[in-house]
Amino acid sequence: MAEATTGPVRLRPIALPVEHGGWGFLGAPIVLGLWVAPSVAGIWLGLAALGAFLMRQPLKLALGDRQRGRRYPRTVWAERFVALYGAGALTALLIAWLTTAHPFWLPLLLAVPFAIVQLRYDLLKQSRSLLAEICGANALGALAPAIALCGGWRMTPAFLLWLLLALKATSAIIYVRARIRLARGVPAGRAPVYLTHAVALALVVGLAAIDLVPWLAGAVFGVLLLRAVLGLLPRSLATPTPIVGVQELGMSFLTVAGIAVGFQMGL
Structure with a gap:
């Protein structure tokens, strides 16, 4: 993979999502799930979702650079943020699993195809297409039933x-x-x-x-x-x-x- 040099690296566009509307689609199912069925495991599941949500932007950049066969200074930072957010998400998910007496995996597994479609469009630089936006929002929507299941629904x-x-x-x-x-x-x-x-x-x-x-x-x-x-x-x-x-x-x-x-x- 070829190395490429650029100016100073701006971390904000790497570490945080550029589409602000995504925060609403993330927050709604977390708030709804915890509102109707509050639980410690549900809180940890929401934190795991936050980590996965934050991981999307640096992952999209890192994979896009790899597709082009280039490696920029931002690529290194993107990989670091992927590792940081991914570790946080997995840790929170593990704690959610350890602190709940109720299985919550099914809605998360059913959401995987939606997330894959969105990631595919990300790599094609078509993140704002209608299908990509709908799939991304509905993937996040699976958090509501997962958190509700943690709470005994x-x-x-x-x-x-x-x-x-x-x-x-x-x-x-x-x-x-x-x-x-x-x-x-x-x-x-x-x-x-x-x-x-x-x-x-x-x-x-x-x-x-x-x-x-x-x-x-x-x-x-x-x-x-x-x-x-x-x-x-x-x-x-x-x-x-x-x-x-x-x-x-x-x-x-x-x-x-x-x-x-x-x-x-x-x-």
């Missing part, structure tokens, strides 16, 4: 948490992508956004009707549909992108709170 309601988060994440990604494109004057269809949100709402209401999820979750998805309609109005498109990101974090917290309170209080 049964398998079916635990996996329903993942389904609810997957519906929210998928519809939110499609909405934000369309909103940003329209704000930049790039053609984008509103119909797929409305359809995705309407289907998500219908599924949640159907699950609530057969007592599998709380009705409060259905109300939350109704708010998300209203947000999508209002957010794509021409007058809303002038909102700066950072503000849109903050609004989406608020929507994530609203979703988590509505689902958690609904399950806890049977609403």
